[in-house]
Amino acid sequence: MMSQQPIISxxxxxxxxxxxxxxxxxxxxxxxxxxxxxxxxxxxxxxILGRNGAGKSTLLKIISGxxxxxxxxxxxxxxxxxxLALQAGFDQNLxxxxxxxxxxMLQGYGRREVEAKLDEIHEFSxxxxxxxxxxxxxxxGMRTRLGFSVSTVISxxxxxxxxxxxxxxxxxxxxxxxxxxxxxQSNQTVxxxxxxxxxxxxxxxxxxVIEAGNTVAxxxxxxxxxxYETLLDKGKTxx
Amino acid sequence: MTSTHPEQSIEQYPIPETSFAWAxxxxxxxxxxxxxxxxxxxxxxxxxxxxxxxxAINAHIEAGEIEKAIVAMxxxxxxxxxxxxxxxxxxxxxxxxxxPDTAAELLTIARQKHAGxxxxxxxxxxxxxxxxxxxxxxxxxxxxxxxxxxxxxxxxQCSELAMQQKNWELALERWExxxxxxxxxxxxxLLAAEAAEQSGNPKLARKLKLANExxxxxxTEMEEEVFQSQTNQRHRHTTLGGLTELVWTKAIFNxxxxxxxNYLSYLWWILEPLLYMVVYFLVFGVLLQxxxxxxxxxxxxxxxPWTWFSKAVSSSSNSIIAGQGLMLQVGIPSIVxxxxxxxxxxxxxxxxxxxxxAFVWLQGYPPDVHWxxxxxxxxxxxxxTIMFGCLLAALVPFVRDVSHLVPTGLMFxxxxxxxxxxxxxxxxxxxxIFLMNPIAFILKCYREIFIDGIYPDFxxxxxxxxxxxxxxxxILMAYKKLRYIFPRVVLA
Numbered sequence: 001m002m003s004q005q006p007i008i009s010x011x012x013x014x015x016x017x018x019x020x021x022x023x024x025x026x027x028x029x030x031x032x033x034x035x036x037x038x039x040x041x042x043x044x045x046x047x048i049l050g051r052n053g054a055g056k057s058t059l060l061k062i063i064s065g066x067x068x069x070x071x072x073x074x075x076x077x078x079x080x081x082x083x084l085a086l087q088a089g090f091d092q093n094l095x096x097x098x099x100x101x102x103x104x105m106l107q108g109y110g111r112r113e114v115e116a117k118l119d120e121i122h123e124f125s126x127x128x129x130x131x132x133x134x135x136x137x138x139x140x141g142m143r144t145r146l147g148f149s150v151s152t153v154i155s156x157x158x159x160x161x162x163x164x165x166x167x168x169x170x171x172x173x174x175x176x177x178x179x180x181x182x183x184x185q186s187n188q189t190v191x192x193x194x195x196x197x198x199x200x201x202x203x204x205x206x207x208x209v210i211e212a213g214n215t216v217a218x219x220x221x222x223x224x225x226x227x228y229e230t231l232l233d234k235g236k237t238x239x
Numbered sequence: 240m241t242s243t244h245p246e247q248s249i250e251q252y253p254i255p256e257t258s259f260a261w262a263x264x265x266x267x268x269x270x271x272x273x274x275x276x277x278x279x280x281x282x283x284x285x286x287x288x289x290x291x292x293x294x295a296i297n298a299h300i301e302a303g304e305i306e307k308a309i310v311a312m313x314x315x316x317x318x319x320x321x322x323x324x325x326x327x328x329x330x331x332x333x334x335x336x337x338x339p340d341t342a343a344e345l346l347t348i349a350r351q352k353h354a355g356x357x358x359x360x361x362x363x364x365x366x367x368x369x370x371x372x373x374x375x376x377x378x379x380x381x382x383x384x385x386x387x388x389x390x391x392x393x394x395x396q397c398s399e400l401a402m403q404q405k406n407w408e409l410a411l412e413r414w415e416x417x418x419x420x421x422x423x424x425x426x427x428x429l430l431a432a433e434a435a436e437q438s439g440n441p442k443l444a445r446k447l448k449l450a451n452e453x454x455x456x457x458x459t460e461m462e463e464e465v466f467q468s469q470t471n472q473r474h475r476h477t478t479l480g481g482l483t484e485l486v487w488t489k490a491i492f493n494x495x496x497x498x499x500x501n502y503l504s505y506l507w508w509i510l511e512p513l514l515y516m517v518v519y520f521l522v523f524g525v526l527l528q529x530x531x532x533x534x535x536x537x538x539x540x541x542x543x544p545w546t547w548f549s550k551a552v553s554s555s556s557n558s559i560i561a562g563q564g565l566m567l568q569v570g571i572p573s574i575v576x577x578x579x580x581x582x583x584x585x586x587x588x589x590x591x592x593x594x595x596x597a598f599v600w601l602q603g604y605p606p607d608v609h610w611x612x613x614x615x616x617x618x619x620x621x622x623x624t625i626m627f628g629c630l631l632a633a634l635v636p637f638v639r640d641v642s643h644l645v646p647t648g649l650m651f652x653x654x655x656x657x658x659x660x661x662x663x664x665x666x667x668x669x670x671x672i673f674l675m676n677p678i679a680f681i682l683k684c685y686r687e688i689f690i691d692g693i694y695p696d697f698x699x700x701x702x703x704x705x706x707x708x709x710x711x712x713x714i715l716m717a718y719k720k721l722r723y724i725f726p727r728v729v730l731a
Contacts, residue, residue, distance in 0.1 A: 017727060105489075185445070
């Protein structure tokens with residue numbers, strides 16, 4: 001696996017956000033990422049471990065190409081990247097079908113491509129006739145089911161997952177979890193962000209630990225989790 | 240369960256199997272010494288039942304209490320001299336005592352006397368394996384599998400033998416066929432995962448462990464996915480076609496969503512402009528009696544194009560802020576947001592314009608060849624709207640204060656564009672400067688076409704065409720440059 005070219009490569013990436021100033025307040029800068037270096041290889045499942053505020057969500061925005069870093073380089077070898085965004089851009093007044101089309105298009109598909117997948121998404125969501133009803137008539141479980149179905153059936157080259165989710169009722173949750181696991185274990189390239197190391201251990205080929213905007217460790221899940229745990233312990237004693 | 244002893248009356252009470260479950264339960268949980276104790280209790284009630292003896296012996300062996308096992312075996316062999324377990328468990332004890340040769344002898348006798356018992360073959364294989372004679376072990380195991388093709392333990396042992404020989408490839412193969420026959424049994428996944436781990440394939444090991452939890456289709460479904468993810472070629476938003484498709488679909492869907500909210504749905508597209516016109520007609524035509532003959536036509540030919548511009552610009556000016564949730568989730572170009580707002584607002588003006596045409600006609604200004612000039616006029620207005628709309632939309636995220644100025648600014652432009660009065664009524668020396676306001680000029684064009692029945696000033700129109708074209712190109716370039724800046728600004 002390592003001999004392959006990475007599809008996405010981050011070198012010493014840093015991001016600082018501006019805290020908006022006003023006439024009476026000076027503009028402040030806040031370093032969300034200091035120096036992050038990591039490679040994502042095709043077909044692997046890479047886990048990102050980090051505490052709250054370690055810079056995980058900023059990292060996801062960098063990798064998905066929503067923002068560009070202030071320092072360092074990001075190389076994307078022509079891969080489409082998308083965050084598993086449940087209900088991205090859902091319109092309450094539109095039917096499940098229309099929302100599916102819209103959501104698929106927002107995630108980068110052409111309208112025809114999404115329409116070709118409509119039946120599959122409809123079936124997976126188990127919404128039945130509700131699929132053609134406005135989303136505001138749905139229960140919240142049904143809504144997540146629809147969002148999840150869109151994101152599972154349609155998938156980019158690199159899928160970013162912010163925590164493995166549990167959606168819907170028990171029956172659907174099991175199904176969703178399984179679909180997600182199948183996706184993760186397939187040749188789909190996945191970047192899984194979590195603060196729960198059990199998931200990283202169970203699902204990932206490699207893992208990286210992010211702490212205070214820096215990559216502090218990378219390697220096999222078992223090695224990395226150990227380092228992460230010592231970090232957590234240190235955090236406790238300091239606090 | 241035949242007993243050679245006469246005093247069977249004692250064993251009449253409960254059905255032994257249910258009582259035996261009491262002892263077997265703890266054994267399954269791994270507490271063998273407790274199980275042995277329970278068998279001892281049961282033996283008081285069923286002294287002539289072989290299970291109470293051999294269950295206890297087995298439990299003692301598993302718990303490592305060899306001495307106790309030997310003592311129990313002594314009594315058991317007197318009571319049931321022909322029971323196969325005398326040989327089989329005897330062999331087990333010998334193995335525990337590190338006397339494999341004696342064990343092998345016992346098993347040889349067992350194979351002669353009890354060849355029809357699965358245990359005989361399994362233990363023979365175990366014993367041979369323990370002695371390191373794997374080919375012999377394999378033979379016994381093959382025998383077991385041939386005699387008992389459905390026996391789980393035989394197949395499990397087969398795979399385990401491969402693992403004991405550290406032949407991981409073979410083990411994985413055997414576990415795979417084991418899974419085919421016994422898809423429900425966890426050993427097929429968990430022990431196979433161990434084999435995969437040992438053979439240096441942690442990925443397969445993980446898959447196997449997950450397959451144990453989520454079902455074995457996890458192992459087969461993967462092959463299909465490979466094909467799928469390679470055919471995804473998706474960077475559609477960066478192409479003009481993809482962008483247009485997205486903007487168009489989003490605008491249409493937004494309109495659909497808007498109409499879903501109301502009972503009269505699409506009817507509002509006609510009703511709203513009609514009501515609007517009725518209000519102006521009442522106020523200016525009936526109540527104020529202002530402007531004399533034809534004033535309403537004059538007013539509406541200015542007001543309706545203006546409304547289009549002002550609605551489109553004001554709705555797009557906030558579009559990037561409004562779209563921030565989406566912008567931070569999916570990587571779409573920011574220009575999508577103002578363009579969708581502009582298109583959405585413009586599409587809604589189409590019926591209004593149709594009503595205007597009808598109104599103008601009814602007022603005694605029938606369509607003639609000059610109406611063809613509407614095409615360039617509308618086109619220039621579209622470009623001006625895009626230019627101003629996108630410009631404001633780009634400014635607002637940086638200086639949010641701008642959004643407070645937009646309504647006031649639009650009102651200012653409205654009064655400067657000659658909607659309620661003709662440009663001819665201002666002092667002549669100001670007229671040229673007044674008409675440098677593109678909106679004032681565009682409104683003048685509409686009135687020349689509708690009311691005066693003449694062609695507008697094509698030279699000035701063309702100039703504005705070029706200016707707005709350049710403006711749009713510059714804006715597009717600016718948006719491209721700002722694409723990664725907007726999400727940050729919005730976040731701040």
